[in-house]
Amino acid sequence: AQKITQTQPGMFVQEKEAVTLDCTYDTSDQSYGLFWYKQPSSGEMIFLIYQGSYDEQNATEGRYSLNFQKARKSANLVISASQLGDSAMYFCAMSDNSGGGADGLTFGKGTHLIIQP
């Protein structure tokens, strides 16, 4: 069974600083995907970034990057130059691609990020 662990229930960060949100995962599968989602207080789940288990390069999307360390089974999200609008819940999730990728995502419990001016 897959498991996602996010050890930071909450974080306070000063505006314009970089933020690292931790995520470790556990799986026996060789093929899997790792995702980060942002959930503002309004509730919608916003996809941020994806990393495949066979991708050798760390994924980047604008101010978001994923620090993928496969041997350590970690997939930390890095947000550069944080903004007040980055305040939200952040969820790490993984998929199992071995069965064709149709299975749903396994989510961590999330990190509540608050950006302070």
Added chain:
Amino acid sequence: SQTIHQWPATLVQPVGSPLSLECTVEGTSNPNLYWYRQAAGRGLQLLFYSVGIGQISSEVPQNLSASRPQDRQFILSSKKLLLSDSGFYLCAYTTGSNQPQHFGDGTRLSIL
């Protein structure tokens, strides 16, 4: 472009009443469809997923059911709601493996 619609946004129901939440996807064919539930302050729990019309896989045994009567329509139902069914329900789709899941805006369900 692809979009996902989910309704209603908010629902208050008495214990023992039936439930029907609807989700539709536009702009793509044969998507994989998912229903998740999020308890307050928690992560998402997968309830059901579907890879095609009439094909439903259940992840968590409960008094909820799902149906997919059309390619881009996914319905979450219950015959008799329990207090424990309260939560935030999210529908999602993906167009294939290694693709991100995209979520609807969710339904906040309160059971009284």
